[in-house]
Structure formats: C-alpha cells, structure tokens
Amino acid sequence: MHALPKSRMNFLDKNVKQSQNEIASYVGRLLRDAFGKGPQSVFVSINRPYIVIYLRNFLSPTEKILLRQDQLLSIQHTRDLVMRSLIPEIKAYLLIHTGMEICEFYYDWALHNQSGVFVGIGSDDDYHFTASIHEEYLGREALHQKVEQISRQIQKSPEDIYSYMINERTLVVIRKGILISIGKEFIRLGFEESLKIAERNLEKRHLHNNNAHFQHILHSGIMDVFTDWDFHLDKGIIVFILNPSQ
Known part of the structure; x- marks a missing residue:
C-alpha cells in the first residue's frame, strides 16, 4: 500500500461529525438555490469509500401540484436536468472537504415519501479505509x-x-x-x-x-x-x- 499524501492524512484527522454537518448544510443550500425549496432534513453518512446523503421532506410547491396530478415523470425529468449541473459541484465540494475523489455518483427520489438519496463512491485510494465498514x-x-x-x-x-x-x-x-x-x-x-x-x-x-x-x-x-x-x-x-x- 502506497503512503498517503500528508494532505489526505489531515482529512482523516478531521472531525467526521463536523464534516457531515458541513456537507449537510452545503447540500441543503445548493438544493434550495436550484429548486426554490430545500429539504427539511439532510443526513450525511461517511464511511470510506462511501458517502450517503439522505434527504427528507424535499418537494417544492409546484412539484406537489404535479404529484397530485400523477405527473411523476415530469418531476423526475426536471430533477434529472437540474442534477446534471449540480453533480460536478457536489463532487468538487466533497473533494475539498473530505479529500475523497468521487468517481461514481448515484441518486434517486422517493416522491411519495418526499425523500431522496445521493451516493458518492470514492476512488481506489479511498478503499484503503474500508476496514470500518x-x-x-x-x-x-x-x-x-x-x-x-x-x-x-x-x-x-x-x-x-x-x-x-x-x-x-x-x-x-x-x-x-x-x-x-x-x-x-x-x-x-x-x-x-x-x-x-x-x-x-x-x-x-x-x-x-x-x-x-x-x-x-x-x-x-x-x-x-x-x-x-x-x-x-x-x-x-x-x-x-x-x-x-x-
């Protein structure tokens, strides 16, 4: 196993709870700016090489109207378009604040529960930290x-x-x-x-x-x-x- 750069070691020493709170706050603001309404709650779980971001009560007033009209595909299509522009920003933020280079990014919505999830998977280097998983x-x-x-x-x-x-x-x-x-x-x-x-x-x-x-x-x-x-x-x-x- 090759030695990790000192900057990456510093990230390991950073308080995980603090990182989770910072990421949750950032994602909430980002979604609010993009959709006009952010999630009520954002829960972040970090366990290298995985970052899981769980969103609760995330549905805009317009989306609520569309949902009542069974326009799920319209909501999903619009969110997909917005997410294409947000994913690079989220990846860049996670790299800066966790030291993890996110190589795979997944997301999905449970509109009936007004919830959603983002999953980032780090690079091969991050798999050195899977001992706690x-x-x-x-x-x-x-x-x-x-x-x-x-x-x-x-x-x-x-x-x-x-x-x-x-x-x-x-x-x-x-x-x-x-x-x-x-x-x-x-x-x-x-x-x-x-x-x-x-x-x-x-x-x-x-x-x-x-x-x-x-x-x-x-x-x-x-x-x-x-x-x-x-x-x-x-x-x-x-x-x-x-x-x-x-």
Missing part, C-alpha cells in the same frame, strides 16, 4: 439471494453482488454485470433515460412488494428504498434506509 451483518446472504432473484426477474442475475452496512440506518447494495443485450442496444441508440425509467419502475415495484421479506431478513423496519444505475459501468445500486427500532 462492516461487510458482515445479520441477514447478508439472504439479502443477496433476494436481490439476485429480483434482478433475474427484471434483467439477469448479476455477475457480482456486494453490500455494506454503512451504519445501523444505511445499507448499500451494489450489483455488477446486470445489463442484457437489449438494454445495451437501447443505450447505444440513445434511449438511456427511457431505459432507466423503465428499470426503476420495475425494480422499485419488486422491492416494495418484497418489503416485508426484506424487513424480516434485516430484522429492521425499512423507511425508504432507492435505486440507480451507471449503465456505462454496468453497475446498479440499491440503498435501504433502515429503522432498527421497528
């Missing part, structure tokens, strides 16, 4: 089997599944090698957004239908479930926001 947790193998089953129903069995309990309330599941040939062709033809919408609708339907099963596996209530993909890396992510008290 608990890869083993109660129900891990059963969870992987259920996720594999759902993936197989929608596309195909993933070539690899791994997951991390970032903290007692945040579980990240990553799948690699899930695209089938027709999905790759849709991307080649420029229909990536349509493919992602279809994937998200199908997968969330399966995840929500199996909510009780997941709760039984994890021995925890589930507050939210999010999904996103990086089709060019052929990777998909699922984030469970847990409520251990339930």
Whole structure:
C-alpha cells in the first residue's frame, strides 16, 4: 500500500461529525438555490469509500401540484436536468472537504415519501479505509439471494453482488454485470433515460412488494428504498434506509 499524501492524512484527522454537518448544510443550500425549496432534513453518512446523503421532506410547491396530478415523470425529468449541473459541484465540494475523489455518483427520489438519496463512491485510494465498514451483518446472504432473484426477474442475475452496512440506518447494495443485450442496444441508440425509467419502475415495484421479506431478513423496519444505475459501468445500486427500532 502506497503512503498517503500528508494532505489526505489531515482529512482523516478531521472531525467526521463536523464534516457531515458541513456537507449537510452545503447540500441543503445548493438544493434550495436550484429548486426554490430545500429539504427539511439532510443526513450525511461517511464511511470510506462511501458517502450517503439522505434527504427528507424535499418537494417544492409546484412539484406537489404535479404529484397530485400523477405527473411523476415530469418531476423526475426536471430533477434529472437540474442534477446534471449540480453533480460536478457536489463532487468538487466533497473533494475539498473530505479529500475523497468521487468517481461514481448515484441518486434517486422517493416522491411519495418526499425523500431522496445521493451516493458518492470514492476512488481506489479511498478503499484503503474500508476496514470500518462492516461487510458482515445479520441477514447478508439472504439479502443477496433476494436481490439476485429480483434482478433475474427484471434483467439477469448479476455477475457480482456486494453490500455494506454503512451504519445501523444505511445499507448499500451494489450489483455488477446486470445489463442484457437489449438494454445495451437501447443505450447505444440513445434511449438511456427511457431505459432507466423503465428499470426503476420495475425494480422499485419488486422491492416494495418484497418489503416485508426484506424487513424480516434485516430484522429492521425499512423507511425508504432507492435505486440507480451507471449503465456505462454496468453497475446498479440499491440503498435501504433502515429503522432498527421497528
């Protein structure tokens, strides 16, 4: 393992709680400026190489009207357009304030819960810090089997599944090698957004239908479930926001 630059070591010594509070404040302001209304609450979890940002009560007055009219696609499309300009800013901020170079960035919304999540995954260097991430947790193998089953129903069995309990309330599941040939062709033809919408609708339907099963596996209530993909890396992510008290 190569030695880390002194500047990176200084980041390690920085108070994690302070970093989380600073990031939460920044993301809240950024979203408020971009959407006209920011989230009521922002919760940040840092466990290298992962940064998970969970948003609560994030829906503008205009979006509430569209939601009542079942215009979910309009809300999602508008948010996607805005996020394209915000993601580089968020990555730059995280690099400055955590020392982590974010190589992968995922996001999703649960509009019915007025919530959302951002997930940043750091560079290879950040994987040197995974010692504190608990890869083993109660129900891990059963969870992987259920996720594999759902993936197989929608596309195909993933070539690899791994997951991390970032903290007692945040579980990240990553799948690699899930695209089938027709999905790759849709991307080649420029229909990536349509493919992602279809994937998200199908997968969330399966995840929500199996909510009780997941709760039984994890021995925890589930507050939210999010999904996103990086089709060019052929990777998909699922984030469970847990409520251990339930």
